[in-house]
Amino acid sequence: MRFYLLILPLLLPFTLLLADAPPGEALQVGFAETDITPKVEKKTVYMAGFGHNRKATGVHDKLKARAVVLAHGKEKIALVAVDLVGLFHPQVESVRKKLPGFTYVLVSSTHNHEGPDTLGLWGPSPFQSGVDAVYLDEVEKQIVSAVQAADAARKPASARIGKANAPELLHDAREPFVKHDELIALVFRDKDEKPIGSIVQWNCHPETLGDKNTQISGDFVGYAVEALRTKYRCPVVYLTGTVGGLMTSLHVEIKNAAGEALKDGTFEKTARYGELLAETAERALKAAKPLKLTPLQAKKRIVYLPLDNKLFLLARQLGVLKREAFRWTGDPYKAEAIREIQGDKPLCTRSEVAWLRLGDLDIAAIPGEIYPELVLDKVQTPADPGADFPDAAVEPAIYKQLRGPHRMIIGLANDEIGYIVPKRQWDEKAPFCYGRKKAQYGEVNSLGPNTAPLLCRAFQDLVRGNRSP
Numbered sequence: 001m002r003f004y005l006l007i008l009p010l011l012l013p014f015t016l017l018l019a020d021a022p023p024g025e026a027l028q029v030g031f032a033e034t035d036i037t038p039k040v041e042k043k044t045v046y047m048a049g050f051g052h053n054r055k056a057t058g059v060h061d062k063l064k065a066r067a068v069v070l071a072h073g074k075e076k077i078a079l080v081a082v083d084l085v086g087l088f089h090p091q092v093e094s095v096r097k098k099l100p101g102f103t104y105v106l107v108s109s110t111h112n113h114e115g116p117d118t119l120g121l122w123g124p125s126p127f128q129s130g131v132d133a134v135y136l137d138e139v140e141k142q143i144v145s146a147v148q149a150a151d152a153a154r155k156p157a158s159a160r161i162g163k164a165n166a167p168e169l170l171h172d173a174r175e176p177f178v179k180h181d182e183l184i185a186l187v188f189r190d191k192d193e194k195p196i197g198s199i200v201q202w203n204c205h206p207e208t209l210g211d212k213n214t215q216i217s218g219d220f221v222g223y224a225v226e227a228l229r230t231k232y233r234c235p236v237v238y239l240t241g242t243v244g245g246l247m248t249s250l251h252v253e254i255k256n257a258a259g260e261a262l263k264d265g266t267f268e269k270t271a272r273y274g275e276l277l278a279e280t281a282e283r284a285l286k287a288a289k290p291l292k293l294t295p296l297q298a299k300k301r302i303v304y305l306p307l308d309n310k311l312f313l314l315a316r317q318l319g320v321l322k323r324e325a326f327r328w329t330g331d332p333y334k335a336e337a338i339r340e341i342q343g344d345k346p347l348c349t350r351s352e353v354a355w356l357r358l359g360d361l362d363i364a365a366i367p368g369e370i371y372p373e374l375v376l377d378k379v380q381t382p383a384d385p386g387a388d389f390p391d392a393a394v395e396p397a398i399y400k401q402l403r404g405p406h407r408m409i410i411g412l413a414n415d416e417i418g419y420i421v422p423k424r425q426w427d428e429k430a431p432f433c434y435g436r437k438k439a440q441y442g443e444v445n446s447l448g449p450n451t452a453p454l455l456c457r458a459f460q461d462l463v464r465g466n467r468s469p
């Protein structure tokens with residue numbers, strides 16, 4: 001009897017697992033992509049990421065929605081990356097409604113700064129949105145088509161995973177200087193060892209073409225994907241990870257074959273950066289090891305984050321930022337939608353964190369531009385005395401929560417809430433950190449100083465299975 005009591009709890013999860021996925025059932029994987037390039041000749045297309053009123057004058061290279069679908073037993077997960085500056089959570093939820101039958105659909109933006117405004121912040125003036133609603137609808141349709149095509153292309157697959165570091169491909173534009181310089185690459189092969197597709201995850205703003213370019217482009221992402229597609233003869237999904245704090249391709253020294261430094265804002269530098277990134281991915285794949293990706297599990301949590309940023313509040317009032325607001329009550333897991341703004345009662349925004357546990361691979365899905373310090377557990381300690389909240393607690397780091405043999409982060413996942421800044425590195429008020437005469441760039445594009453503590457805590461709660469905040 002004692003024996004049975006001991007063995008029963010051990011057998012139970014095992015039998016449940018078998019019921020979900022019959023023995024011998026293999027992981028199935030499919031890839032597909034669709035075109036989401038805006039039509040610049042018919043309407044004015046406002047380009048996102050830098051200043052206002054940057055009108056597109058042409059298309060240099062096409063923007064894509066790239067999808068991979070993984071299926072095992074009854075579980076089916078889609079990961080999609082779009083060559084856009086960001087998409088808001090309600091749009092992702094709208095995409096999900098059109099894709100029944102999936103355990104989880106994740107839509108992430110590469111954070112492309114050379115594509116159309118999809119958030120509203122880069123219109124003709126600060127008082128006008130740059131979003132074309134008709135185009136956004138088309139993007140939704142194309143994301144759905146990409147996922148359906150990837151689903152239809154599924155076949156039994158084996159996976160390998162590799163990593164490579166490339167600090168030389170990142171410039172950190174904000175102190176403290178902490179880079180997330182690890183590239184993750186996965187390759188999937190069919191039973192004949194033919195590549196089905198590849199996933200590459202890297203941590204950098206695609207903005208090499210800068211703020212003067214008026215040609216629609218996927219920036220270095222497009223070049224890296226094309227180089228890898230040519231090399232491995234398979235589709236590639238590029239996922240953006242940790243891009244806050246501030247990981248950029250601008251000011252990264254890149255030389256041509258003749259040893260001459262290539263300038264920011266040129267297609268030469270952007271192309272070369274993409275090739276070097278593809279070479280880094282090849283390096284990762286050469287050293288890749290077999291990866292067990294089953295069973296597939298996805299857990300998500302809705303999180304409400306206070307909207308403290310006065311510019312965002314103003315943009316909301318002006319109709320530049322179109323997004324449902326909620327009443328902030330102090331509980332990150334509960335809030336009521338509001339129809340009308342009443343006085344100065346605090347508002348919050350509804351977002352989502354997710355944890356995908358795919359066999360031996362843990363994936364953190366974070367809804368914005370997180371600082372590397374918060375991912376790698378490198379928040380400045382002690383805080384700079386110039387910081388606005390030097391005594392704020394260090395947030396629970398994202399990667400510290402992930403205990404599997406392999407881990408990866410997807411940034412701008414299912415939302416773009418802006419910068420996620422460690423609270424003790426928040427610095428808007430004088431005196432400024434590091435003896436600076438003015439504040440560093442970042443806070444202006446963040447919901448507020450409590451975003452990081454609430455979000456990191458929500459991710460920790462999600463992984464630990466905690467119910468209450």
Ligand SMILES: [Zn+2]
Nearest residue numbers: 111205243369
């Ligand atoms: Zn950014």
